[in-house]
Each structure stands twice: as C-alpha cells, then as structure tokens.
Amino acid sequence: MKTITPDRLDQFFSSLEPVWELRLPILLPDGTRVIGSLNDGPLALHGGAVSGKPTAAFFPQQSTLFTVTDGAMQEPPPADRPLFIVGFPPRDLACLRFIDRFFADGWRDDLYFRLRQRATVAGLSGYCGPGGSLISPAGGDCDLEFFWDRSNWLVTAYSETGRKIIAGLPETATPEAAELFLQVPAEFPDKNETLIRHASELLRTNRVPESFWAEIGDRCIACTGCNLACPTCTCFGVQDWRSAKKTERSRMWDSCQLDGFMREAGGHNPLGSEAERTRRRIHHKLAADPQKWGEISCFLCGRCDAVCPTGIGIIAVARELVARFR
Ligand code: SF4
Ligand code: SF4
Known part of the structure; x- marks a missing residue:
C-alpha cells in the first residue's frame, strides 16, 4: 500500500498527464462536483459520488458511430492516449460492473468497449464522503483505490496497470494506517x-x-x-x-x-x-x-x-x- 499526502496530490496527477488522458472529480464554479479534467477546475476528491452519470466516460451522451463523406465511410479515430479515470465510490463501481455485463451480452457493444478497454479506473473511499463520512472501500472492481484516512490518501492497486501508476509513491508510513484500510469492511451496508x-x-x-x-x-x-x-x-x-x-x-x-x-x-x-x-x-x-x-x-x-x-x-x-x- 502506498501513501500520498494532500499537498502532493495535484503534482501526482499532473505528472500522469503526458501519458494518460486524465479525468477526475473537479469543482465547477457553481460548486458542482463532476468528473472532468484538471483544466476544468480544481481537484475535488472529497464529497462522495459526483453529480452526473459517472459511466458517461464509456457511454457518452452522444457518440459518433461513423460519418459518410462523399460516399466514403469513416469510423471515429482511436484515442491517442489511454484513459485514467478517478472517482468511483464502491456503489458507482458496482454500477460499472453491471453495465460491463450488459454491454458484453449477446452482441458485444464495440463502441462501449472501445472506450472501456482503454480505461484504468480508480475507486474512491475512506472518510471522504459527504461531510467527512466514511465510504467503505470497494476492495476490488477497479484497478486501484484511493482511501482517505483523514490525513493522507492510502492507495492500493488491484491490477498490474494500477501498480505501475503508483510505483513511484512512497510505501504507507505507518502500519496503523494500512490496518485502518483493511479493517473497514469491503461492503456498504445501508x-x-x-x-x-x-x-x-x-x-x-x-x-x-x-x-x-x-x-x-x-x-x-x-x-x-x-x-x-x-x-x-x-x-x-x-x-x-x-x-x-x-x-x-x-x-x-x-x-x-x-x-x-x-x-x-x-x-x-x-x-x-x-x-x-x-x-x-x-x-x-x-x-x-x-x-x-x-x-x-x-x-x-x-x-x-x-x-x-x-x-x-x-x-x-x-x-x-x-x-x-x-
Ligand atoms: S423524468 Fe425522472 S426526474 Fe424527471 S420528474 Fe419524472 S421521474 Fe422525476
Ligand atoms: S443506480 Fe439506483 S439510485 Fe442510482 S440513479 Fe440509478 S436507479 Fe437511482
């Protein structure tokens, strides 16, 4: 498990931008938290689920299937960078797992999976819910997870890509912090x-x-x-x-x-x-x-x-x- 201090967070995400198309919770001028890029507003990881459909990253409100110009058909060009999307609390990860099943059933939806398969997804949990409330960790269903322990972000990777992304971060400083993450049940009773x-x-x-x-x-x-x-x-x-x-x-x-x-x-x-x-x-x-x-x-x-x-x-x-x- 790795640690990232709040003052290093912006720098950490900015350092990923040359390689990744980065999307993460940001604050709009009207106070709304949405998934966006660092150019759209300041980082806003605290506050729980963001407004809007988080799965829109893979199933956008409008997607071009193809264009036909002077009789020649063209599909949209592939994205130039892989996507790293941060900000899925466990319930949103469960929604994503469900629509992954939905779009894979029968006729596999290539438009959805073209976006989904280039994406690395990070969950968000810990004492970063509304008003500092606890969001239990997902413990999986994502490539890596950021857990706010009230002082630092503890970061756990569940996939090889997740491990590569956080390879440069320091190991968690105290065993107590790691214990805290492990002790919170990976479920969300409600x-x-x-x-x-x-x-x-x-x-x-x-x-x-x-x-x-x-x-x-x-x-x-x-x-x-x-x-x-x-x-x-x-x-x-x-x-x-x-x-x-x-x-x-x-x-x-x-x-x-x-x-x-x-x-x-x-x-x-x-x-x-x-x-x-x-x-x-x-x-x-x-x-x-x-x-x-x-x-x-x-x-x-x-x-x-x-x-x-x-x-x-x-x-x-x-x-x-x-x-x-x-
Ligand atoms: S469309 Fe949906 S959100 Fe709008 S009034 Fe009807 S139930 Fe409510
Ligand atoms: S997942 Fe459930 S609670 Fe969330 S918007 Fe859909 S129907 Fe409503």
Missing part, C-alpha cells in the same frame, strides 16, 4: 438496501396495483433527469445528422420517461401513459433486471432521488411501495 429488496419482492410478486402507478406517474414532469443521472441506465436512440456532403450517425441517450420512448412507427405506443412509463422505470431495475441478470440493477447511488424535482426517485418510490403494500 438501510435502503433492505428497503429496495422489499420493493423488488412486491413488484416481482405482482402486489402493486395499477392505481399506484397512475398516482406516481401523475407526479412526473418528464424532465428525464433520473435517466440522465443514472449510472445503470443504458437506453439510447440512433440519429443521422445530414448536410449536402456529409452524414453523421450518432447514438444518444434516451429516456424511458419520454412519450416517444417506445412509440412505434405506426403510432401504437406500448408505454402510452406517464403511469406506464414510470412503472417501467422502477419495474425494470427492481423486477425485470433481477430476473435477467440475477441482481437488482439499482446500486443506491442516490442520484435519481437527488435530481428528481417531484420526489419520485427510486428510493422515494420504494419507500412508498413498502409503506403501503407490505
């Missing part, structure tokens, strides 16, 4: 885990009446914030952009809360009401995905509850479901 499991059971056993979804759907204003923020939302649409000489085909995030999400060319819409679309958003994560993938695809990152302007993020809906039908 009362919402029981809640979400109970809500999942209610949905899987069909114990939620349609009237409930009419009530919840009435509160949705279709702003799409929940889908745009969710690290495990993977739906997209395909769009062609045309000019006289050039056509560009892109794929872009879609939202299951929008009227056009499943509308067919003939006009029929299997999800024709906000009630059906809201039911689908929650049911998909808590009932359909456990059936297909063997696990609930919500890892309780909290983003949809934080962004929903009308209070119907997944945890809020699960709470209501359990209170009324269990």
